[in-house]
Amino acid sequence: xxxxxxxxxxxxxxxxxxxxxxxxxxxxxxxxxxxxxxxxxxxxxxxxxxxxxxxxxxxxxxxxxxxxxxxxxxxxxxxxxxxxxxxxxxxxxxxxxxxxxxxxxxxxxxxxxxxxxxxxxxxxxxxxxxxxxxxxxxxxxxxxxxxxxxxxxxxxxxxxxxxxxxxxxxxxxxxxxxxxxxxxxxxxxxxxxxxxxxxxxxxxxxxxxxxxxxxxxxxxxxxxxxxxxxxxxxxxxxxxxxxxxxxxxxxxxxxxxxxxxxxxxxxxxxxxxxxxxxxxxxxxxxxxxxxxxxxxxxxxxxxxxxxxxxxxxxxxxxxxxxxxxxxxxxxxxxxxxxxxxxxxxxxxxxxxxxxxxxxxxxxxxxxxxxxxxxxxxxxxxxxxxxxxxxxx
Amino acid sequence: xxxxxxxxxxxxxxxxxxxxxxxxxxxxxxxxxxxxxxxxxxxxxxxxxxxxxxxxxxxxxxxxxxxxxxxxxxxxxxxxxxxxxxxxxxxxxxxxxxxxxxxxxxxxxxxxxxxxxxxxxxxxxxxxxxxxxxxxxxxxxxxxxxxxxxxxxxxxxxxxxxxxxxxxxxxxxxxxxxxxxxxxxxxxxxxxxxxxxxxxxxxxxxxxxxxxxxxxxxxxxxxxxxxxxxxxxxxxxxxxxxxxxxxxxxxxxxxxxxxxxxxxxxxxxxxxxxxxxxxxxxxxxxxxxxxxxxxxxxxxxxxxxxxxxxxxxxxxxxxxxxxxxxxxxxxxxxxxxxxxxxxxxxxxxxxxxxxxxxxxxxxxxxxxxxxxxxxxxxxxxxxxxxxxxxxxxxxxxxxxxxxxxxxxxxxxxxxxxxxxxxxxxxxxxxxxxxxxxxxxxxxxxxxxxxxxxxxxxxxxxxx
Numbered sequence: 107x108x109x110x111x112x113x114x115x116x117x118x119x120x121x122x123x124x125x126x127x128x129x130x131x132x133x134x135x136x137x138x139x140x141x142x143x144x145x146x147x148x149x150x151x152x153x154x155x156x157x158x159x160x161x162x163x164x165x166x167x168x169x170x171x172x173x174x175x176x177x178x179x180x181x182x183x184x185x186x187x188x189x190x191x192x193x194x195x196x197x198x199x200x201x202x203x204x205x206x207x208x209x210x211x212x213x214x215x216x217x218x219x220x221x222x223x224x225x226x227x228x229x230x231x232x233x234x235x236x237x238x239x240x241x242x243x244x245x246x247x248x249x250x251x252x253x254x255x256x257x258x259x260x261x262x263x264x265x266x267x268x269x270x271x272x273x274x275x276x277x278x279x280x281x282x283x284x285x286x287x288x289x290x291x292x293x294x295x296x297x298x299x300x301x302x303x304x305x306x307x308x309x310x311x312x313x314x315x316x317x318x319x320x321x322x323x324x325x326x327x328x329x330x331x332x333x334x335x336x337x338x339x340x341x342x343x344x345x346x347x348x349x350x351x352x353x354x355x356x357x358x359x360x361x362x363x364x365x366x367x368x369x370x371x372x373x374x375x376x377x378x379x380x381x382x383x384x385x386x387x388x389x390x391x392x393x394x395x396x397x398x399x400x401x402x403x404x405x406x407x408x409x410x411x412x413x414x415x416x417x418x419x420x421x422x423x424x425x426x427x428x429x430x431x432x433x434x435x436x437x438x439x440x441x442x443x444x445x446x447x448x449x450x451x452x453x454x455x456x457x458x459x460x461x462x463x464x465x466x467x468x469x470x471x472x473x474x475x476x477x478x479x480x481x482x483x484x485x486x487x488x489x490x491x492x493x494x495x496x497x498x
Numbered sequence: 499x500x501x502x503x504x505x506x507x508x509x510x511x512x513x514x515x516x517x518x519x520x521x522x523x524x525x526x527x528x529x530x531x532x533x534x535x536x537x538x539x540x541x542x543x544x545x546x547x548x549x550x551x552x553x554x555x556x557x558x559x560x561x562x563x564x565x566x567x568x569x570x571x572x573x574x575x576x577x578x579x580x581x582x583x584x585x586x587x588x589x590x591x592x593x594x595x596x597x598x599x600x601x602x603x604x605x606x607x608x609x610x611x612x613x614x615x616x617x618x619x620x621x622x623x624x625x626x627x628x629x630x631x632x633x634x635x636x637x638x639x640x641x642x643x644x645x646x647x648x649x650x651x652x653x654x655x656x657x658x659x660x661x662x663x664x665x666x667x668x669x670x671x672x673x674x675x676x677x678x679x680x681x682x683x684x685x686x687x688x689x690x691x692x693x694x695x696x697x698x699x700x701x702x703x704x705x706x707x708x709x710x711x712x713x714x715x716x717x718x719x720x721x722x723x724x725x726x727x728x729x730x731x732x733x734x735x736x737x738x739x740x741x742x743x744x745x746x747x748x749x750x751x752x753x754x755x756x757x758x759x760x761x762x763x764x765x766x767x768x769x770x771x772x773x774x775x776x777x778x779x780x781x782x783x784x785x786x787x788x789x790x791x792x793x794x795x796x797x798x799x800x801x802x803x804x805x806x807x808x809x810x811x812x813x814x815x816x817x818x819x820x821x822x823x824x825x826x827x828x829x830x831x832x833x834x835x836x837x838x839x840x841x842x843x844x845x846x847x848x849x850x851x852x853x854x855x856x857x858x859x860x861x862x863x864x865x866x867x868x869x870x871x872x873x874x875x876x877x878x879x880x881x882x883x884x885x886x887x888x889x890x891x892x893x894x895x896x897x898x899x900x901x902x903x904x905x906x907x908x909x910x911x912x913x914x915x916x917x918x919x920x921x922x923x924x925x926x927x928x929x930x931x932x933x934x935x936x937x938x939x940x941x942x943x944x945x946x947x948x949x950x951x952x953x954x955x956x957x958x959x960x961x
Contacts, residue, residue, distance in 0.1 A: 287682055291574045294598040295679040349934060350511035352926035354889030355907060359919045362911035363522040440771055444893060447773060450911055463777055467897070470785040480774035488769035 117489035124486060128235040135186035135228035138173040142181035152184070174212070187212050188225035190232045190457040198223035200472040218474040220465050226474060229457035230482055236458045237486070240373055240442040241435040247377025248434060252384025253420070253427075259341035259385070260392025261415045267335040272323035274335060280316020287311055341385065348382045354441065361451030372451050376438050387430050391423040398422075429494045436490040443483055459483050504938065508931050515927050519920040520693055524567065528914045529587060531558045533709045547636060548618035551586075558585035562695045566687040569694065575681040576601045591642040599644040601676040609666040613638060616659050631660035706917035710910070715917050718906060719925070726895070726902035730887050732818065733826035737883070741830050742873075745837025746864055749872070752842050761838065768831035773893040776824040780897050783820065793820055821898045825890055829883045836879060840872040847871075874941065881937025885930045 127134065138151035151173060173181075188194065194215075196208045203218045217226040258267070288311035298304050323329040360375050361367045395401065396419065404414045446452040446460030454461070459479040466476035532540060535557055542550040558564050566582045576597055584590045589610075596606045617635035619628075634650060641647055651667045654660045699706065705715040744760075751757040784793050794816050805813075844850065845868060853863045892904035899905070903922055910918040 286572050290572050291680050291682050294574065295676065346507050347511050347514055350508065350927050350931040351515060352885050352888060352923065352930045354885075354892065355926040356515075356923055358892065358907060358911050359519065359923050360522060362914060362919060363525055363916065443771065444773065444889075447893065448896060448908060448911075450908075463774065466777060466781065470781045471788075473781065473788075476774075476777050476781050480771070480778065483774060484770045487771065488766065491765070491769050 117492040120485055120489040121493070124234055124238060127231050128238040131231050131235045134184055135189060135225075135231040136184045137187065137189040137192050139178070139181040139183045139187075142173070142176075143179040144176065146179065183212070185213075186216075186225065186228050186231065188215070188228040190225055190228035190230075191455055192224070194219065194223035194225065196223065200469050200475075202472070203474055217478050218472070220462075220472070220475060221469065224457070226462065226478060229462055230459065230478060233458040233460075233462065233479065234482070236369065236446075236452075236456060237439045237442055237483075239369065240376065241439045243373040244376035244380060244438045245431050245435045247374065248380035248384050249427075249431060251378070251381035253388060255341050255344075255381070256385030256388035257392055257415060257420055257423075259338045260389035261396050261419055262335075262337050262411070263393075263396075264336045264338045265334045266411065267337050268332045269335055270324075270329065271331050271333050272320055272326075272329035274333065275323055275329070276316045276320035279319045280312045284308070284312035284315040287315070338389075341389065345382055345386055351379070353379050354444065357441065357445070358448070358450060361445065367451040368453060369456070372442060372445060376441055380434050380438070383434060384427070384430065388423060388427060391426060392419060395419050395422050432490050432494045436487050439483070439486060443479075504935050508928075508935075511931060512924060512927060515924060516697065516920070517693075519916075519923055520567075520696070523916045523920065526914055526916050528709060528916075530709065530916075531561060531563055531585065534561060534707070534712070551614075551618070555585050562692055565695065566685075566691045567693060568691055569687055569689070571685050571687065573683055573685070574679045575683050576603060576675070576678040578603045578607075579683075579685050586639075588640045588642070592639065592647075595642045595644055596647070596670065598679065600670045600674050601678045602670065602673050605666075605670040605673055609663075609670055612662050612666040616663055619659070627655060627660065628658045630654075631658065631663060634660075635663065705921050708910075708915055708918050710913045710915045710918075715921055718918060719903070719921060722901060722903045722906045723925075725900055726888075726891055726904065729818065729821060729825060729891055729895070729900065729902060732822045733829075733887065734883075736822065736826045737830045737833055738876075741833040741837060742869075742876075745834040746841050746869060746872070748834065748838040749841025749845060749868075750860070750864065752838075761835070764831040764835050767827055768835065770828075772824050772828050772890055773897065775827070776820070776894055776897045779820050779824065793817075817898075817900075821894050821900060824897075825887060825894050828890070829887065833876065833879055833883075836875055837872060840875050841868060844868045844872045870944070874944065877937050877941045877944065880940075881934040884933035885926075888926050888929060 132152055133140065136152050140150070140152050142149045142151060194209075197215060197219050198221060200221060201207050201215060201219045201223070203214075203216060205218075207214050207219075209215065215223075215225045215227070217230070219225055220229075285308055288308040292298070292307050292311060293304055296307070298307055357372075357375055357379065361371060364371055401414060401419060404418050405411075409418075442452065442458065443460035443463070446456075446458040447464050449461070449464055452458060452461070459482055462475055462479040466472060469475070531554060535553065539550065539553050542553070555564075564583050564585050571579075577594065578597075581590060581594065584593060593606055593610055596609070597603050600606065613635050616631055617639055619632055631654060634654060638647060638650065641650070648667070651664055654664060696706070703716070705719070707713070708715055708718060748757050748760060782788050850863060850868065853867055858866075888904075891902060892907055894900070895902045895904035896908050903925070906918065907922045909915075910922070
């Protein structure tokens with residue numbers, strides 16, 4: 107027992123360290139000082155990169171682009187005074203960590219440099235941010251799609267959900283007519299280019315057309331009858347269709363097809379490919395949960411079934427779901443490394459663990475490029491597996 | 499019955515996959531027609547645009563790019579049903595943008611006719627402002643922003659040929675009919691469309707021509723498939739040949755110190771990304787940089803034509819050891835750990851005690867009774883492993899430079915060669931589906947308790 111606790115502690119510490127590295131990457135590794143005093147004037151170069159986004163007014167201070175050349179009265183540099191993407195030509199051509207380096211008064215390149223003199227340690231720290239971004243982002247998207255579909259499918263089954271026939275038909279017609287109409291006619295006519303405005307226009311078109319058809323159909327008695335909605339059947343059919351999609355191969359294909367693929371593309375595709383795992387798992391879990399006595403009791407208490415699903419049933423499945431989400435995050439991080447190792451889809455100048463490994467292939471004798479990113483990747487995967495195993 | 503239903507799903511999945519790929523392929527920046535033209539013709543595009551246009555249109559008709567993309571199309575009433583006959587993608591985009599801006603296709607078509615006439619006149623033989631108009635018209639054929647088009651036409655002095663252009667352009671906006679945009683039209687194009695043509699070609703065994711080197715896709719794939727199959731078959735063989743004894747061995751010795759060390763080792767092995775290990779192995783053992791150049795470097799090696807079978811095996815084997823090792827070890831660890839778990843569970847069952855009481859030897863109990871019961875999960879694992887291995891072989895083939903499907907996928911993905919990519923995705927989909935199907939059927943065959951008409955819920959973690 108004691109033993110187990112210690113091991114869990116190791117894995118948790120590593121994940122927390124990664125999150126800290128990812129969030130504060132700019133403060134830990136940067137090519138500009140945190141605080142610097144130039145000619146008696148205080149500068150906050152790292153922070154000012156953030157504030158530039160918020161304020162439009164030009165600062166009265168003159169912009170300094172190369173802080174290494176700048177003579178300062180005094181300066182507080184980040185622990186790693188490099189940012190991983192800007193080259194350091196004096197230390198170019200694969201300097202090993204133990205070799206003589208010409209860094210002057212600055213800290214050594216602790217883990218060596220690559221061909222252009224980019225610092226490996228700083229690349230690792232900024233790569234953590236990319237890895238976690240892809241991991242969290244894609245899993246969040248998978249959960250957003252998978253939890254409602256899988257949860258509702260398992261909880262309601264084929265008979266639990268009942269709507270009037272009119273509303274079933276109206277919803278179907280609203281989506282299948284309203285969405286194309288909005289895309290084909292409304293968007294070009296009103297010249298809507300903003301993404302959220304486009305979404306809003308689509309929703310408006312769907313609800314107007316759906317609502318109209320509902321009012322029309324509701325006039326007939328035949329359409330006011332309640333029918334059960336085969337949600338489980340529909341979700342299962344979709345899952346069966348998705349089973350045969352070869353995930354990673356398809357991902358490469360999609361990323362290759364899209365012209366200027368960015369990190370967002372990768373996150374979206376990985377997230378969409380991952381929803382089936384969530385839905386499948388949650389559906390099975392809900393099949394178990396819905397027959398538990400307290401759910402029956404809740405039905406007896408006259409609580410609406412949607413409320414039971416979201417307030418009582420879903421929280422019961424959160425523990426195991428988190429384990430699945432952890433595993434999925436691990437494989438998303440692996441996929442990101444996989445893509446940037448191949449050099450497909452992830453922008454080339456972005457420092458990531460996978461792109462460091464790719465550079466290692468260009469120069470086999472630069473072992474530090476191959477070893478350190480791999481250690482980060484392995485430790486992350488092992489930590490996730492360890493936490494999942496203890497909980498699951 | 500269940501198998502039949504699964505088999506029925508298969509074509510649906512593949513059609514869905516092909517549709518997805520087809521839709522995506524229209525976003526490819528590469529122009530398929532232009533890349534099919536010989537380079538001597540493409541050079542014409544700047545010297546003699548008119549001839550180039552004619553050649554281009556003929557090539558597009560031959561390849562079927564003058565057909566509508568799909569069976570049905572939904573658009574608004576302003577767009578004509580013949581827009582797909584404009585074969586150059588940039589021009590189509592330009593006309594589309596103009597029509598959506600002004601709403602009257604008739605005037606836009608007239609403008610397009612004038613624009614082409616101006617653009618395709620010879621530059622050298624005319625006066626300077628006509629020449630300026632011609633050059634502008636050639637640029638405008640590529641410009642799909644109505645705002646920019648208007649600005650550059652306004653900047654043109656209305657004399658000579660430029661006059662025709664400006665009047666045609668102002669004509670568009672004087673007769674605006676934007677209300678036509680609000681009326682939706684559904685058009686049925688019948689079977690004469692690009693998707694139908696593409697699909698029926700596939701059924702006829704014609705997978706298209708690669709954009710990169712103009713070779714038939716089927717030849718490229720035929721050359722790549724055996725290598726990937728060899729690699730994966732060897733890896734699968736190693737996985738099952740090693741993990742079954744290992745898993746059962748561990749199950750029998752649960753709780754001992756040696757068992758916990760091996761289990762821990764397998765855990766780490768499972769977590770270490772195989773492409774990293776492959777990179778390290780390729781770095782340390784196939785290059786002379788560290789003095790450990792034990793294995794032949796990249797590729798599959800070349801076997802002389804008249805080589806004896808032993809020579810062939812040794813050359814290929816030397817090249818295959820590292821890739822197969824890297825491809826098999828994660829799944830090896832995964833399967834052994836599973837088997838250890840299910841074996842431990844089975845060993846505590848009453849029937850094992852009965853067998854012991856009967857006086858059966860441990861070996862007989864393990865292999866005759868426990869193995870069969872503990873191996874059910876193996877079969878589902880088999881189905882789950884296959885997609886992962888196909889994905890893994892992309893990296894492994896890339897790292898060890900083996901000319902298989904993974905390497906082909908990488909090269910085509912980087913070059914935007916979608917006829918190849920599409921076929922590789924479909925083949926991978928087919929293999930994945932077959933793996934899952936075989937796993938399900940075998941499961942039913944060896945475990946009579948399984949009722950396949952209930953959908954399986956076990957495939958949660960298909961890493």
